[in-house]
Structure formats: C-alpha cells, structure tokens
Amino acid sequence: MHDVINHLINTVFGLGWPGWAISLIAYLLIATILFMIVPFQMLFLTYFERRAIARMQDRVGPNRVGPEGIFQPVADGVKMFTKEDIVPDAADKWVHLIGPGIVVAPTMFMFAVLPWGPGMVPFDMNIGLLFFFAISSVSAVGLMASGWASNNKFALLGAMRAVAQMVSYEIPAVLSLLAIVLVTGSLSIVDLITFQSGLFISSSDVPGIPDFGLGWFVFTPVGFLAFIAFFIAALAEGERTPFDIPEADSEIVAGYMTEYSGMKFGLFYLAQYVLNFLLCAITAIIFFGGWQGPGVGWLYAQAITPANPAGNGLFNVLAGVLGVFYFLAKTYFFFFVMVWVRGAYARLRIDQLMDFGWKLLIPLTLVNVVSAAIWVGLTKWGAADGLAFVEGWAPLMRWAVAFVITLVMNLVAYFFLVRVYSQSQDERARLDDEVLERLTNVA
Amino acid sequence: MDIQRGNIIVMDRRRGTLRAGQGLLQGLKVVWDHWVGSFRKNDNFSQIHGTFTIEYPDERMKLPQAYRNMPVLLYDDETGQELCTACYQCARACPPEVIHITQAKDPNTGKMVPASLEFIIEYDACMSCGLCAEACPFDAIKMDHFYELSTDNRMGLMQRKADLNRPVSYYTSIAPDLWDEVKEGAMKKLQGSIKRRPDVIGIAGHLSEKIAARRRQLAAEAAASPPAPVAAAPAAPAGKLSPEEKAAKLAAMRAAKAGGAEPAAEAPAPAAELSPADAKAAKLAAIKAANAAKKAAESPAAEVPAAPLDEKAAKLAAIRAANAAKAAAEAPAAPLDEKAAKLAAIRAANAAKKKSE
Ligand code: SF4
Ligand code: SF4
Numbered sequence: 001m002h003d004v005i006n007h008l009i010n011t012v013f014g015l016g017w018p019g020w021a022i023s024l025i026a027y028l029l030i031a032t033i034l035f036m037i038v039p040f041q042m043l044f045l046t047y048f049e050r051r052a053i054a055r056m057q058d059r060v061g062p063n064r065v066g067p068e069g070i071f072q073p074v075a076d077g078v079k080m081f082t083k084e085d086i087v088p089d090a091a092d093k094w095v096h097l098i099g100p101g102i103v104v105a106p107t108m109f110m111f112a113v114l115p116w117g118p119g120m121v122p123f124d125m126n127i128g129l130l131f132f133f134a135i136s137s138v139s140a141v142g143l144m145a146s147g148w149a150s151n152n153k154f155a156l157l158g159a160m161r162a163v164a165q166m167v168s169y170e171i172p173a174v175l176s177l178l179a180i181v182l183v184t185g186s187l188s189i190v191d192l193i194t195f196q197s198g199l200f201i202s203s204s205d206v207p208g209i210p211d212f213g214l215g216w217f218v219f220t221p222v223g224f225l226a227f228i229a230f231f232i233a234a235l236a237e238g239e240r241t242p243f244d245i246p247e248a249d250s251e252i253v254a255g256y257m258t259e260y261s262g263m264k265f266g267l268f269y270l271a272q273y274v275l276n277f278l279l280c281a282i283t284a285i286i287f288f289g290g291w292q293g294p295g296v297g298w299l300y301a302q303a304i305t306p307a308n309p310a311g312n313g314l315f316n317v318l319a320g321v322l323g324v325f326y327f328l329a330k331t332y333f334f335f336f337v338m339v340w341v342r343g344a345y346a347r348l349r350i351d352q353l354m355d356f357g358w359k360l361l362i363p364l365t366l367v368n369v370v371s372a373a374i375w376v377g378l379t380k381w382g383a384a385d386g387l388a389f390v391e392g393w394a395p396l397m398r399w400a401v402a403f404v405i406t407l408v409m410n411l412v413a414y415f416f417l418v419r420v421y422s423q424s425q426d427e428r429a430r431l432d433d434e435v436l437e438r439l440t441n442v443a
Numbered sequence: 444m445d446i447q448r449g450n451i452i453v454m455d456r457r458r459g460t461l462r463a464g465q466g467l468l469q470g471l472k473v474v475w476d477h478w479v480g481s482f483r484k485n486d487n488f489s490q491i492h493g494t495f496t497i498e499y500p501d502e503r504m505k506l507p508q509a510y511r512n513m514p515v516l517l518y519d520d521e522t523g524q525e526l527c528t529a530c531y532q533c534a535r536a537c538p539p540e541v542i543h544i545t546q547a548k549d550p551n552t553g554k555m556v557p558a559s560l561e562f563i564i565e566y567d568a569c570m571s572c573g574l575c576a577e578a579c580p581f582d583a584i585k586m587d588h589f590y591e592l593s594t595d596n597r598m599g600l601m602q603r604k605a606d607l608n609r610p611v612s613y614y615t616s617i618a619p620d621l622w623d624e625v626k627e628g629a630m631k632k633l634q635g636s637i638k639r640r641p642d643v644i645g646i647a648g649h650l651s652e653k654i655a656a657r658r659r660q661l662a663a664e665a666a667a668s669p670p671a672p673v674a675a676a677p678a679a680p681a682g683k684l685s686p687e688e689k690a691a692k693l694a695a696m697r698a699a700k701a702g703g704a705e706p707a708a709e710a711p712a713p714a715a716e717l718s719p720a721d722a723k724a725a726k727l728a729a730i731k732a733a734n735a736a737k738k739a740a741e742s743p744a745a746e747v748p749a750a751p752l753d754e755k756a757a758k759l760a761a762i763r764a765a766n767a768a769k770a771a772a773e774a775p776a777a778p779l780d781e782k783a784a785k786l787a788a789i790r791a792a793n794a795a796k797k798k799s800e
Contacts, residue, residue: 055481056474060496344474345467 030122034111042273043073048332049339056343080266088259092149099146100260100267106138107274113189114281117291117323118300119316121190128189129181132282133174136237139271140166143246143256146268150259158255161350162246165236168357169243173233175365176226179372180217180286189285196289197297201399213292213326221407222372225414227287229365231334234279236353239272241342245350276338277331284330291323360421367413371406378402508618511573511586513566514542516607517614519633523646523653525608526583526629528557528636536578541565547644557636558645562607566592567600581636582629585609588617608647 009015009022047062047070054061063069087096113128115121125131140163147159181187184195196202198215209215217223236243247255257268284290299319348356379395379402381387390398477492485493497504514533518525529546547560573586587609594600615622637645642661643654 052478055494056478058477058481058485058493058495060494060498063498340471340474340478343478344470 027122034122035108038108038111038274039270041277042270043077045273045277045335046076046269047073048335049342052336052339053343056340077266080263083262083265085262085264086259088151090151091259092151095145095149096259097264099142099149100264100271102142102145103139103271104142104267104274106135106142107271107278109135110278114278115190115193115285115290116327117320118296119303120291120320120323124188124190127187129177129187129192129286132189132278133170133177136275136278137166137170139275142271146260147256150256152259154252154254155256155258157252158246158248158258161252162239162256164350165239165243165245165353168354169233169236169361172229172357172361172365173237175362175369176230176233177286179222179226179365179368182369182372182376183217183220183222185376189290192286193290193292196292201396207395211297212294213289213297214294216287216289216292218287220375221403221410222368222375223287225364225368225371225410227283229361229368230287231283231337232361233357234283235338235341236357238276238279238338240276240338242345242348243353244347245353248347276335280334280338281327281331283334284327288330289326290330291327293322293326296323296326355421355425359424360417363417364413367417368410371409374409375402375406378405506588506617508621510588511576512571512590513569513587513592513602514564514573514575514584514607515587515609515614516562516604517583517585517611518608518647518650519630520610520612522637523650523657524633524637524640525558525645525647526581526611526633527559527562527579528581528583528632529555529559529562530557530580532578532580533575533584536574537569538572538574539568539570541568542575547640549641549644551641556641556644557639559604560644562604564602564607565600566602581632582625585614585618585621605648608649 009017009025050072051061051063051069061069062072065071065075087093110132112123113121113125113131115124143162143166144159147155147157147162150156180192184192186192186195196215196217197211197213198209199212200214200219201209202215202217202220218227235241239246247257252258257265260268296319299315299322303315303319377385377387378390379398382391393401480492481494483493485495516525516527529544531544534540534542534544541564543561543563543565545560545562547556547558548554549556571586575584576586592600611622643657646654646657
C-alpha cells in the first residue's frame with residue numbers, strides 16, 4: 001500500500017511529499033479498509049455458522065431475510081442497535097462500559113499483522129507472531145473486567161472460567177507455534193508463509209522442489225502434530241464448543257455477557273466471531289500456507305515488487321486476487337470445521353478441560369518441540385554446528401531421515417501420552433464411582 | 444438407515460473396539476453424514492438423514508383428520524339449520540368452562556326451543572381438549588383444523604355464534620371419515636329439532652336468503668291452512684301455524700270470549716247469541732291484527748336482527764286488539780264498541796308497520 005501511495009503521489013502527481021505523510025495516508029487507508037471488512041466478516045460468519053449448523057441438524061436455518069436469508073445478520077444488527085442498554089444498579093458503571101471495548105480492541109489490533117495475500121500485509125512486523133498472540137491475550141483483561149463489573153455471580157463465574165481457560169490453553173498454542181518458529185527461524189508471519197512454498201516438501205528444506213505453493217507445514221510430522229494441538233487450543237481460545245465453558249448457557253446463563261444487552265452485547269459477539277476468524281486465519285497461515293497455493297508464487301514473481309521493480313502491475317492484481325482467494329478459502333474451511341465440531345461434540349466440564357490441556361496437550365507439544373529441534377538439526381545444520389555426519393547426505397535424504405525420525409517420535413509420544421491420559425481418566429472415573437457408591441450407601 | 448415404525452432399534456456402538464480418538468472421529472462422521480444428507484429433503488420421515496423442515500408459511504403440513512384445534516359449530520348446508528339444540532352438554536363437559544350458551548325461546552309462548560340464541564366460546568382459554576365435541580349428543584360441535592388465530596385484539600378470541608358457525612360441507616372437507624361415521628344420526632336428530640323450532644329460530648344468522656326462504660315457506664303453509672273461524676276457536680285447524688297466526692288466533696279467541704261474557708252471563712254463551720256488533724268488531728280486529736303481523740313478517744325489509752322485533756310488534760298488536768275487543772265488549776254502546784275495536788285494530792296495524800319499518 002505504501003508503495004502504491006508513494007507511486008501515486010510522488011511519481012504520478014510529482015508532489016514530492018515526505019515519507020511520513022505517505023506512510024500516514026497509507027496506514028489510515030489500510031485501517032479504514034480493515035475496519036470496514038472486519039464487521040462484514042463477522043456478519044457473514046454468523047450467517048455462515050447458523051446455516052451450516054442448521055444443515056448438520058437437518059434443518060434449513062435462517063432463509064427468509066433476503067435471498068437465502070443473507071440479510072439475516074443485518075436484521076440482527078438492527079435489532080441489537082435498537083435494544084435498550086441496561087446497566088445493573090449494582091454494577092461498576094465505568095468498568096462495565098469499557099469492558100466490551102477492551103475485548104474488541106485486541107481483535108482489531110491483530111489484523112495489523114495478518115497477511116491477506118502476497119505483498120498484502122498491513123504491517124510486516126519481524127515479531128508478528130509474538131505480537132499476534134501477545135495482543136490476543138489482552139482480551140482476557142476485558143472479559144475479567146466485564147465479568148467483575150457486572151456484579152453478578154454468573155458473570156463472575158463466566159469471567160473466571162474464561163480467564164482460566166485462556167491462560168491454560170495459550171501454553172499449548174504457543175508451544176506448538178514454537179515448534180514452527182524453530183523450523184523457520186523467524187517470528188515474522190510473512191516469512192512463515194514464504195517458507196511454505198514447494199510441493200509437499202518445503203522448498204526451503206530441499207532446494208529445487210518445484211514451487212506449487214504446497215510446501216505446507218501440515219505435511220510434516222512436526223507441523224501436523226502442532227496443527228492438531230494448535231487447532232484444539234484455538235477452539236478453547238475462541239470459546240467454541242466443546243470449550244464454550246465460559247458462556248455455558250445451560251449452567252451459567254451467558255457467562256460474562258449475562259448483564260449486557262443491546263450493542264454492548266453485540267460487541268462481545270463481534271469480538272468472539274472476529275477472534276474466531278483470526279484463529280482460523282492464523283491456522284491457515286501457519287500450517288496451510290496462508291495465501292500459498294498453485295499459481296500464486298509464479299504470478300507474484302511477474303509482479304511489481306521491491307525485488308522486481310520492472311514487473312507488470314496486472315500480475316500484482318492477479319496474484320493478489322488468487323492469494324486472497326486461497327487464504328479465505330482455507331480460513332472458511334477451518335471455520336466450517338469449527339462449526340462441524342460444534343455440531344458434533346458436547347461441552348466439556350471445566351476439570352476435563354484443564355486435564356486435557358495440562359495433561360495431554362502440553363506434554364504432546366513439548367515432545368513436538370524436541371522433534372522440531374531434531375528436524376532442524378537434520379535438515380539445516382552442518383559440521384559447523386557439530387553435526388558432521390549429515391554433511392554428506394543429499395538434501396532429500398536429510399529431509400526423509402528427519403521426516404521418519406520425527407514421525408516415529410511423535411507417534412510414540414502420542415500413543416504413550418494418550419494411554420497414560422486415558423488410564424488416569426479411567427482411574428478418576430472409578431474413584432468418582434466409588435465415592436458415589438459410598439455416598440449412596442450411607443444415604 | 445431405515446427405521447420401521449414400532450420396531451426396537453438396537454444400535455451397535457462397538458464399544459469395546461474403540462481406539463483413542465476414534466470416538467471423536469465417529470462423532471464427526473455422524474454430523475458430516477447429516478450435513479451431506481441435508482441437501483435433499485426428507486419426505487417420508489422414515490429416513491434419519493435429510494432436511495425435515497416444512498417451510499411453514501409457504502408450505503403446510505397435511506393435517507390428520509382427527510387433528511383438533513378449536514371447536515366450531517355446524518349447520519346444515521341445505522336448510523341452514525344449526526345442529527346445536529342448546530342442550531348444554533358441551534358447556535358441562537368443558538374443563539375450563541369457556542362455553543356459554545343461551546337457549547332460544549319461542550317469542551310468543553315463552554317456551555324453550557331446541558336451538559341456541561347465542562353461543563360463545565372463549566378461544567383464548569380453550570385448551571383444545573375436544574371434550575365438547577366428544578360430549579355433544581347431536582354432533583353439533585366439532586374440532587376445527589384452523590390454527591392461525593392470532594389477533595392483536597384482546598376480545599378477538601371471544602368467538603360468538605356468528606364466528607363459530609361452519610357448514611357441514613366444511614367439516615366433511617377436513618374430516619370426511621369422521622363425519623361419515625356420525626352423519627346419519629346427526630341429520631336425523633336435526634330433522635327432529637327443526638320440527639320443534641318456530642319461525643326462523645335455529646337458522647344460521649348470516650344466511651339471510653335461507654331465512655327468507657324459510658319465512659316464505661311458513662307463510663305458504665299458513666295460507667294453505669283454512670282461516671280460523673271465530674266460533675270454532677277451540678277446534679283450530681290442525682295445520683302448522685306461525686307464531687303470528689297463533690297470536691292473532693289467541694287474540695281473536697279472547698276477544699270473542701270477552702264479547703260474549705257480559706250479554707250471556709247466565710247462558711252457556713253460544714257464539715250465535717253474541718251481540719252481532721261486538722262479535723263483528725272483535726273478529727275484524729283479530730283479522731286485521733293477523734294481517735298486519737303477516738305483512739310485517741313478509742316485508743322484504745325484514746332483516747335478521749329485525750325479525751324478533753317484528754314478532755314482538757305483531758304480538759303487541761294482537762294483545763292490543765284483544766284488549767280493545769275486551770273494552771268494546773264491556774262498553775254498553777255497540778257502535779262505540781265497534782269503533783273502539785276498529786281503532787285498536789288500526790293501531791295494532793300501524794304499530795306493526797312501524798316496527799317492521
Ligand atoms: S375443546 Fe375443551 S376447552 Fe375447548 S371448548 Fe371444547 S371442551 Fe372446552
Ligand atoms: S353443541 Fe352439542 S352439546 Fe353443546 S349445546 Fe349444542 S347440541 Fe348440546
């Protein structure tokens with residue numbers, strides 16, 4: 001965007017504006033576009049989810065407002081806006097008011113580092129991934145604030161659960177990303193995507209692999225395990241079923257949203273769906289190559305880029321369109337999976353959630369980090385790093401050995417940990433039964 | 444998978460062979476199958492896949508005949524006669540007591556008639572139990588299939604007889620088999636109660652042409668019967684009389700009695716011995732009253748709500764005529780008597796006319 005604006009103002013009109021003015025205009029423009037896209041994404045996601053879940057339950061879903069009900073979210077939005085805003089007497093008014101804002105704001109910040117297509121990233125931070133996850137945890141503060149300020153036991157319970165859940169599931173999420181970061185050696189999201197070119201094998205691991213934009217991390221054992229762990233953690237972060245414990249409507253009304261109505265409630269909804277979109281997007285980016293796909297790399301090579309200033313502007317557009325298409329298709333696929341999971345599974349109990357996170361996911365991702373280290377050693381290190389024996393192998397050979405070793409490691413770790421975990425769960429269920437029996441016998 | 448009705452399905456969940464994570468995948472598979480299957484419609488309800496939704500305002504479910512929503516009253520298509528006889532069985536059976544009935548009375552005799560004057564059901568409190576329809580010995584109240592009853596008017600759900608009346612043909616269209624079962628008995632009982640209904644009582648109020656036809660029929664019957672001879676008052680013609688005729692006859696009889704009372708105090712009062720003037724006057728008054736009443740009944744302006752008024756006026760006229768005749772009989776001067784009787788007759792006629800207008 002910066003380049004385009006610079007080209008337009010300084011080259012076409014010849015105004016010679018300073019760099020900071022160009023940057024300001026460019027970022028304002030980008031921010032405006034994003035703020036327009038984001039609510040529409042949210043509207044569409046709610047519609048998409050309702051239609052998809054309805055189909056899974058043999059229903060039709062909202063289909064009466066507009067063609068196939070596409071304007072249903074707009075009608076809901078109008079309803080939200082016109083509803084009365086009720087603040088409980090006993091609530092802490094100011095905290096109650098800014099709570100939803102604190103929840104929504106981080107989700108908007110996260111868009112700053114999200115690449116939509118080749119060369120289409122609002123701001124390519126070199127610590128993009130860190131920024132993304134650091135900023136996402138800020139919304140826990142908003143949840144806690146609004147739950148606490150509502151002065152309602154259900155709201156407080158919901159907020160407590162939300163925070164506990166977010167905190168414990170950030171660990172497996174970040175650990176699984178750590179494995180990927182080890183492999184790429186970069187925290188920049190754009191680097192992550194460029195790393196995933198190739199065909200089932202990343203062309204960064206094995207040079208000379210044809211670039212079909214399919215060198216995704218999910219095709220490696222390390223990436224696959226990380227993907228599974230990360231996606232489960234993402235479900236928990238986004239408070240999706242089966243981890244929608246903070247707002248479990250059958251237990252605690254609506255969790256931290258209990259005392260909210262009107263557009264403040266709408267803001268929570270917005271935050272939740274935008275966060276879900278972002279989590280699906282980051283899953284697609286980190287493990288499924290983001291905008292990578294057949295053809296994008298070739299198109300982008302012909303386009304005007306800093307590396308290739310003599311390219312053709314048309315290819316910029318083509319690469320952009322195709323890249324955004326791939327990216328959104330993957331993102332919506334993951335959102336569909338979220339809906340699918342919601343349709344299939346029952347809600348976990350809070351202790352099951354904690355058990356699952358701490359006793360299964362975290363050990364698994366820890367093992368995965370070790371696997372990633374082995375992967376990096378086998379594919380990238382040489383004599384200088386103390387691994388002289390791999391020097392003589394061909395890159396493909398090195399890749400294959402790394403693949404087999406990490407696969408075996410991860411499989412063994414998975415089966416071992418699942419066994420231990422299920423035994424502990426069985427033991428626990430048995431103890432519960434015993435206690436129950438004792439209690440019933442006494443009674 | 445096909446599910447046959449009435450069969451017990453034993454699901455094979457293969458519990459023992461599940462590996463870690465396999466149950467989760469099976470759950471996903473089930474939901475996926477439903478998702479894929481939902482793109483076609485499930486028509487016969489024996490399949491577990493496919494959309495079941497009937498998109499209500501656009502398409503409706505076919506209701507079974509025995510479906511019941513709210514009770515309605517039936518009337519016969521041909522004669523317009525309501526089947527209900529105001530026997531109160533339904534009101535007694537109704538658990539929330541939402542049925543309110545007023546029985547019709549013969550305006551002339553004041554006797555109860557097997558028909559309802561007003562029949563109210565409070566639909567808002569009716570619980571669609573159908574006990575009223577079960578209880579009715581005349582199959583006059585039946586459960587309707589219509590369910591779009593919502594209204595923004597609180598009293599909009601208090602249904603009067605005019606709102607409740609449905610022709611039998613409507614009921615046969617929604618529940619033909621159920622009607623066939625009871626048809627014969629119901630129509631037979633209806634014929635019986637029609638015989639005991641004077642005038643247009645019991646005809647569904649909105650059927651003005653049926654009411655007019657019934658009036659014409661009654662008038663024709665009355666005209667066909669021989670005129671009532673004053674002297675042979677006790678031996679009245681056996682033909683069916685309309686209430687007006689009855690009333691006029693009654694008046695005539697009374698007038699005759701009154702006329703004969705004074706002069707023939709000691710005698711057994713044979714009609715021939717009456718003073719001719721008195722008798723004549725009374726007879727005239729009676730005939731005039733009867734005519735006026737008939738005219739009122741036949742007048743084309745006689746709308747449904749006006750009918751009871753007409754009858755009332757006729758009755759009033761007859762009573763007045765009778766009174767006048769009595770007065771004439773008591774007075775000593777014959778010409779005066781005659782005059783008074785005449786006057787009374789004219790007055791009666793005027794009154795009747797005025798009322799009918
Ligand atoms: S259906 Fe039941 S509640 Fe309704 S009027 Fe008949 S008896 Fe009463
Ligand atoms: S509807 Fe039936 S039960 Fe009710 S009063 Fe009329 S005849 Fe009797």
